Amino acid sequence: MPWTVDDLDTPAVLIDLDRVEANLGRAQAYADAHGLRLRPHIKTHKLPELARLQVELGAVGITCQKIGEAEVMADAGLDDILLTFNLIGRAKLTRLVALARRVRLGVAIDNEIVARGLSDAMAGVGLELPVLVECDTGAERCGVQSAEEATALARIVAALPGLRFDGLMTYPPKHRTLQVNAWLSEAKAAVEAAGIECRTVSNGGTPDLYSAHQVAVATEHRPGTYIYSDRSLVAGGFGTFEDCALRVLTTVVSRPTDGRAILDAGSKTFSSDTLGLPDYGYFVEYPQLVLEKFSEEHGHVDCSASNARPAVGERVTVIPNHACVVSNLFDTVYGVRGDRVERAFKVAARGLVQ
Ligand SMILES: Cc1ncc(COP(=O)(O)O)c(C=O)c1O
Numbered sequence: 001m002p003w004t005v006d007d008l009d010t011p012a013v014l015i016d017l018d019r020v021e022a023n024l025g026r027a028q029a030y031a032d033a034h035g036l037r038l039r040p041h042i043k044t045h046k047l048p049e050l051a052r053l054q055v056e057l058g059a060v061g062i063t064c065q066k067i068g069e070a071e072v073m074a075d076a077g078l079d080d081i082l083l084t085f086n087l088i089g090r091a092k093l094t095r096l097v098a099l100a101r102r103v104r105l106g107v108a109i110d111n112e113i114v115a116r117g118l119s120d121a122m123a124g125v126g127l128e129l130p131v132l133v134e135c136d137t138g139a140e141r142c143g144v145q146s147a148e149e150a151t152a153l154a155r156i157v158a159a160l161p162g163l164r165f166d167g168l169m170t171y172p173p174k175h176r177t178l179q180v181n182a183w184l185s186e187a188k189a190a191v192e193a194a195g196i197e198c199r200t201v202s203n204g205g206t207p208d209l210y211s212a213h214q215v216a217v218a219t220e221h222r223p224g225t226y227i228y229s230d231r232s233l234v235a236g237g238f239g240t241f242e243d244c245a246l247r248v249l250t251t252v253v254s255r256p257t258d259g260r261a262i263l264d265a266g267s268k269t270f271s272s273d274t275l276g277l278p279d280y281g282y283f284v285e286y287p288q289l290v291l292e293k294f295s296e297e298h299g300h301v302d303c304s305a306s307n308a309r310p311a312v313g314e315r316v317t318v319i320p321n322h323a324c325v326v327s328n329l330f331d332t333v334y335g336v337r338g339d340r341v342e343r344a345f346k347v348a349a350r351g352l353v354q
Helices: 017-033 048-056 067-075 090-102 112-122 147-159 177-193 209-214 231-235 323-327
Strands: 012-016 062-064 080-083 104-109 129-134 163-169 200-204 220-222 246-257 260-263 281-283 290-294 299-302 315-320 332-337 340-346
Touching (some): 012 017, 017 209, 048 067, 067 080, 067 090, 090 104, 104 112, 112 147, 112 163, 129 147, 129 200, 147 163, 147 177, 163 177, 177 209, 246 323, 315 323
Parallel strands (some): 080 104, 104 129, 129 163, 163 200, 200 220
Antiparallel strands (some): 246 260, 260 299
16 A cells, blocks of 8 residues: 555654755756855755755755764765854864764864864864855854954964865855845955965855855855745745645644634644744645644644634644754654655754754
8 A cells, every 4th residue: 555644643744855856956957057056054854865865966065054964964975064163172073073084074164263173173184174264244143244354264274284274154144145245255355365265155045045146256055945945935035835845744633712723733843933923834725824822732723814724633734934943853754745655754963963
């Protein structure tokens, strides 16, 4: 008997493989058309199988945020990995050196303390670790604050043993591609004026994936969420619900009042991340239902705006606001085509915060 979605217990995470392939193919075609290298961030899927598919389709390598994620990907044969996180402390640096011995590894940093720690760890290993200087082009997370600071840090990296300055990296603010391009162009020119080669300029993010060519100075782009998309991206104008490949299959377990339904999926399934939206997800079969709040194991649904209302026992699918955090909460996700379950994936890089 074929394995179908009806055979799955709930809550379960469904990954529509046709949509995944379409999302990846479209992005790779865009990147190829613009001479841009793709280095997808694996934070969205956390699956070695899909990282391999991204590389097979043309990605030059992958991006990871945490060493543990990179270790899982290296174990699965991914051999070109950028770690976009300031790595601090002996435990992580020991693992970094072990990883650098077995894959092409690069790191991003934004300060001298991290640079010196990396250099101390790499000195004597007989390898040069490529280092990108992270630039805050407006997103106000990590990153040096000016072209002058980028140049000063590039000089330090270039002079330190065990390290090789490779270029610049940013996680950009949304919808400010021209500002990002101006920032990075000025920084690249300043670094080069100091006599330091700047081979890579790594930009990222899904919201501006299809205008990434406007950041003309960038040599590579690191999209993450584009593989699954999610409700926050659709709300922000990126694609439609048809592009959303990750859905949560959940069962209505109670209808305590006419206006309320309760799901068997709460914050342990969806997380509490709204990404700035007023509620938590989009009901594919009942677009007027509102996923208004969570207990750990209960999803509270306001049915009052919907004429059609699900019955107890009915299974509904929800596109979550933020796909990446849902991937992180499940041991297994199911690859589906239509109603057929093609395979179960172990989410091998979930939960790896170190
Ligand atoms: C450093 C870095 N690069 C790339 C990405 C991918 O961004 P997105 O999920 O918008 O595609 C992220 C997301 O958090 C990130 O932190």
